[in-house]
Amino acid sequence: VALGAYSMRGSSSWNSTGAYSVGVGAFSLYSYTSGEKNVPVGHSALYSASTSKWNVAIGHSAGYGLTTGSDNNVIIGYLAGYTGTNNLTSSATNNILIGASAQASSSSAANEITLGNNSITRLRIPGLGIDWTTANVPGASLIGTTASDAPYTIALGQNAGTSSTG
16 A cells, blocks of 8 residues: 555555555655565655565654665654664664664664664653663763763763772
8 A cells, every 4th residue: 555645656566566565655665666564654754665574664754764674673753763874774673763863773783772862861761760861870870970081981780980999
């Protein structure tokens, strides 16, 4: 099913290729040729996914760069998996990206969950009493609170980053 201008444009044979996919939004699955069971919702979602399989992308340009061999991904959010240096491309498999401009750790990331973009500095789950920032993750000690100390360094574990004198 293709709904939107140029949605699933690359699919030339509806009977033998492109089985069970649904493209909703202009240019969704634009480069699609023989992938299957993909569900993009949004303008240009999964735009480059020519042979990818079993992906869900919701949001404008979500998963735009996914190409050959990029399977089993869930990408939700405006430009999720598309912006920055770690656009998901070929061989990106089994990832979950949620949030506007959410990026994986690399363009071919596998088996990864990313919540939010680089602007997110707090994780809250009120029902479980979780409210974490980089300064209060359980069992973590923040090292380098000023530019002269080790900036952006985090040590995890009991007494991590402490020195012992003996």
